[in-house]
Amino acid sequence: MRSLTSGVVISCGAAFLSATAADAAPRYRFDLPAAPLATSVARISAQAGVTIIATTPALLAARGPSLHLDASVDEVLTRLFEKTPAQAIRVTPTSWRIVARRAVQTGRRSRPPPSVPIPADIVVTASKHVVLLSAYPASITVIEGPALTRFGGTPDTSAIARLAPGVQSTHLGPGRDKLFLRGIADSSFNGSSAALVGLYVNDVRLTYNAPDPNLRLYDVDRVEILEGPQGTLYGAGSIAGLIRIAPRPPDATTRSGDVWLGGTVIAHGTAGGDAGGVVNLPLFGGAAAMRLVGYVARDGGYIDDAGRGRTDVNRSDTLGGRVALRVPLEADWLIDLGAIVQDIRNRDAQYAERGLPPLTRSSIAAEPSSDFFRTGYLTVSGRIGGVDLTSTTDIVDQNLRQSFLPNDGNAAALYHQSDAIRLVSEEARLSSRKGAVLGWTAGLSVLDSRTEQIRTSLLDGFERSLGRAHNGLTEIALFGELTAHLGSRLSLTAGGRLTSVRLVGLASGAEEKSGDAAKIPGGSEPHFSGVRHEFFAVPSLALGWSPTPAWLAFGRFSEGYRPGGQTASGIIEEYDADRIDSLEVGLRLAAHGRARLSAQFSGAISRWRNIQADILSANGLPETRNIGDGEVRSLSASMRWKPDDAWEVKLAATLAGGTVTGRDATLDQVIRTSLPNVARDTLAASVAYSRAIDDRHRISAGASLNHVGRSVLGSDSITSMLGQGGYWLASGGVDFSVSSSTISIDVDNLFDSAANSFAFGTPTFSYDDHQMTPLRPRSIRLGFRHTF
Incomplete structure (x- = not known):
């Protein structure tokens, strides 16, 4: 995710498709209820799989209108902000920047925004359906990818544990450790039982009854940590x-x-x-x-x-x-x-x-x-x-x-x-x-x-x-x-x-x-x-x-x-x-x-x-x-x-x-x-x-x-x-x-x-x-x- 240093990122965690040029932009069916602009923008971002940046959080504080239309991202953003002091500017084929209208007239170009560790609102993709972080009714920790490679440590689950104190691990050595979460731990040794913490890359399940493979987490957008049990959506191996x-x-x-x-x-x-x-x-x-x-x-x-x-x-x-x-x-x-x-x-x-x-x-x-x-x-x-269909085989x-x-x-x-x-x-x-x-x-x-x-x-x-x-x-x-x-x-x-x-x-x-x-x-x-x-x-x-x-x-x-x-x-x-x-x-x-x-x-x-x-x-x-x-x-x-x-x-x-x-x-x-x-x-x-x-x-x-x-x-x-x-x-x-x-x-x-x-x-x-x-x-x- 990206944002200006003074900005707020509102984006989807996984892009589901790439937009083409403006004259061939894909169209979507948007059904947006009247809600704060921040919520409406988050829904647009999630549905189209694009990144939308607000240079000033106050630009998204007002309440937006109810919209029901088939449109491209450009068109729906124009309708959403037409009666506000803000305007959406396309930065790349898959990203937009929300700026004050007076800032548009200067013609000045801004530097690409750096990462923000926790955006104002994101879609919790681990919920398996659209739930905004601000409305997710359970404990969740979101870690932005660049934080995993700081301070000279190894960018693996040990880095996650440092940033999220609820995550703990044994220290047998790389590729041999067990993970624990929220104080739910069975033992310090590796045996035949199923794992306590489910480990996934997007929808791909990495382990069931195996130790943590200690994958190096380079080029990662973010990590979501959901405290357990998560048996409803993820079954066995996620009780912690x-x-x-x-x-x-x-x-x-x-x-x-x-x-x-x-x-x-x-x-x-x-x-x-x-x-x-x-x-x-x-x-x-x-x-x-x-x-x-x-x-x-x-x-x-x-x-x-x-x-x-x-x-x-x-x-x-x-x-x-x-x-x-x-x-x-x-x-x-x-x-x-x-x-x-x-x-x-x-x-x-x-x-x-x-x-x-x-x-x-x-x-x-x-x-x-x-x-x-x-x-x-x-x-x-x-x-x-x-409805949306998702099928994953691994x-x-x-x-x-x-x-x-x-x-x-x-x-x-x-x-x-x-x-x-x-x-x-x-x-x-x-x-x-x-x-x-x-x-x-x-x-x-x-x-x-x-x-x-x-x-x-x-x-x-x-x-x-x-x-x-x-x-x-x-x-x-x-x-x-x-x-x-x-x-x-x-x-x-x-x-x-x-x-x-x-x-x-x-x-x-x-x-x-x-x-x-x-x-x-x-x-x-x-x-x-x-x-x-x-x-x-x-x-x-x-x-x-x-x-x-x-x-x-x-x-x-x-x-x-x-x-x-x-x-x-x-x-x-x-x-x-x-x-x-x-x-x-x-x-x-x-x-x-x-x-x-x-x-x-x-x-x-x-x-x-x-x-x-x-x-x-x-x-x-x-x-x-x-x-x-x-x-x-x-x-x-x-x-x-x-x-x-x-x-x-x-x-x-x-x-x-x-x-x-x-x-x-x-x-x-x-x-x-x-x-x-x-x-x-x-x-x-x-x-x-x-x-x-x-x-x-x-x-x-x-x-x-x-x-x-x-x-x-x-x-x-x-x-x-x-x-x-x-x-x-x-x-x-x-x-x-x-x-x-x-x-x-x-x-x-x-x-x-x-x-x-x-x-x-x-x-x-x-x-x-x-x-x-x-x-x-x-x-x-x-x-x-x-x-x-």
């Missing part, structure tokens, strides 16, 4: 919430691109660097467009291994890219075809040991890991009669390999784990036309997940199987949601999802817990297989009340679920489905008229039944079990303030806490402990300054401060005593731009904190607190970017 990434779409009107290069110096470690580029190419005379993103990065190591006499062992290399092809078939139909590829190779684990020098451990072998991620997708969207292939060195005194043992994950999903939905007063969506979703997990141990040169598990899941679901306006200030949103799940399990190379394993004909290893069917009905209900155009009070009830399955870690075991329901209330203040302040406050309480958790088994490898029932409570607040056109201040904080009550296997008694890996309090504060020196030069600077509170590693009687977190992190940076080139210097972890971010490094037979995962030391990145 949803992270939806919206990349910048291909543009058929212009050839453009970016290239960047950066070098990073890490205190107490080796240097690293990153490079990449983006190219946007119109094809066939503007009949289609392609956007290519490619990148390579090396994150320098900073952990020393005294046992092997090596330094900086935890180097990580990432290579990846995206390709997106957009083909408008006609005015109302669009095809999007694309692929995402990324390879992560971690040379060693990133944990250290207490009792040794800082950033040091002692071991007899490396513990490398890798995560190879591939996905391809096809999205077809268009209009049938008076295939995901993810391969994760890990090696573990147990810390039990046995120097000759080594564990290997290989996870092969294949996910195929299809969703077809109908929804109300963009800009319609009544918002609704209804659809059919089909998902097929196949995983194969192989675990072995290598002892004195002999390899022994610890289990080979195949898990198959087929999910068919019908879903729908409707938003009705009960008067001018009150809205009611109701939804539901009906899901049928078929589970298929097959395991070998291990013993069944029941001891009644069948024998494979002609073989001698134990074997188990089974088929289960599960059915879920998930409702949701939300109420929104706007006492003024700037304020929205909301309440929401929602449910979520995760199907059962089986796990094999020396012993084959089944686990059952879990369910969660949540009640949330909140208040949102939107930037409105001349106001430069926006804010959001919310509180939620969730009841979690039959919690699935990945725990460490007796042999030190994760297995999935149902550990009991729990309750989660959270409070969150965020604020954005622009005291003038150059300065911006942001503040966000979360308080979260949860407990689980279940039977502890070690003590053989019922205990009540905290949910793991959930910081009791988190804080993100930032200040930014940006000023144009003249027509060619601009300077920008910013600083951020993050706090991550204390949490525990696990929920059993032993790991619940292992603490982590409780640290502060400061970062900052300066950019200097000359025309289309920018030089930047960013500092991360300014005060070189070595605090423990995660109290776990490798599977272990004897639990203690000597392992820790320190923060990456102070790093300084010098970067160069050129836009063409």
Whole structure:
């Protein structure tokens, strides 16, 4: 999104088609009720998939007329503003600027506007039908893409977590982490259970029961974070919430691109660097467009291994890219075809040991890991009669390999784990036309997940199987949601999802817990297989009340679920489905008229039944079990303030806490402990300054401060005593731009904190607190970017 420094952006998050020249502009059916001009412009932007910029927020404060006509964007904007002191000026084939009429007469041209971190109003695309941010009756955080690449950090989900305190993660290493949201966390380890947080690129589902692939988020328009449960629209794997990434779409009107290069110096470690580029190419005379993103990065190591006499062992290399092809078939139909590829190779684990020098451990072998991620997708969207159709098909292939060195005194043992994950999903939905007063969506979703997990141990040169598990899941679901306006200030949103799940399990190379394993004909290893069917009905209900155009009070009830399955870690075991329901209330203040302040406050309480958790088994490898029932409570607040056109201040904080009550296997008694890996309090504060020196030069600077509170590693009687977190992190940076080139210097972890971010490094037979995962030391990145 773009805006002048003094302006406000009102735009659609995903452009659905590209406009042609003015004399061949596509026409749309606009049905706009009488409403504030800001609301009407947002509806036009959403329906036509264009960007509309207002140079002064006050220009959109007045009430606009009711309009019902077939028209181009130029024509409807002319009608909308004909009796106001404003006028719409076309800047590019897909963008317009709203200016005061007297400003039009000067003939002066303005510089292209820079990004605004949170626009006045945008369409919440994760709602799957048109809902404006100012009217969305639930907690949501919107992060603009450029914010993800600031301060020298890695532009992945760790950057999202810094900007949105409600998002938290483990710190096993790139490609191995679990994500949590709103204090809903099951365990700190990776097992067979479905993810807690849904991860999407537009409508493309990236994961189901796999770790976060840690995709590098270059060339991203924005990220939407919806707190959970989100079972109505997104089904299993989203009981804690949803992270939806919206990349910048291909543009058929212009050839453009970016290239960047950066070098990073890490205190107490080796240097690293990153490079990449983006190219946007119109094809066939503007009949289609392609956007290519490619990148390579090396994150320098900073952990020393005294046992092997090596330094900086935890180097990580990432290579990846995206390709997106957009083909408008006609005015109302669009095809999007694309692929995402990324390879992560971690040379060693990133944990250290207490009792040794800082950033040091002692071991007899490396513990490398890798995560190879591939996905391809096809999205077809268009209009049938008076409704919109969207169909998305995607295939995901993810391969994760890990090696573990147990810390039990046995120097000759080594564990290997290989996870092969294949996910195929299809969703077809109908929804109300963009800009319609009544918002609704209804659809059919089909998902097929196949995983194969192989675990072995290598002892004195002999390899022994610890289990080979195949898990198959087929999910068919019908879903729908409707938003009705009960008067001018009150809205009611109701939804539901009906899901049928078929589970298929097959395991070998291990013993069944029941001891009644069948024998494979002609073989001698134990074997188990089974088929289960599960059915879920998930409702949701939300109420929104706007006492003024700037304020929205909301309440929401929602449910979520995760199907059962089986796990094999020396012993084959089944686990059952879990369910969660949540009640949330909140208040949102939107930037409105001349106001430069926006804010959001919310509180939620969730009841979690039959919690699935990945725990460490007796042999030190994760297995999935149902550990009991729990309750989660959270409070969150965020604020954005622009005291003038150059300065911006942001503040966000979360308080979260949860407990689980279940039977502890070690003590053989019922205990009540905290949910793991959930910081009791988190804080993100930032200040930014940006000023144009003249027509060619601009300077920008910013600083951020993050706090991550204390949490525990696990929920059993032993790991619940292992603490982590409780640290502060400061970062900052300066950019200097000359025309289309920018030089930047960013500092991360300014005060070189070595605090423990995660109290776990490798599977272990004897639990203690000597392992820790320190923060990456102070790093300084010098970067160069050129836009063409």
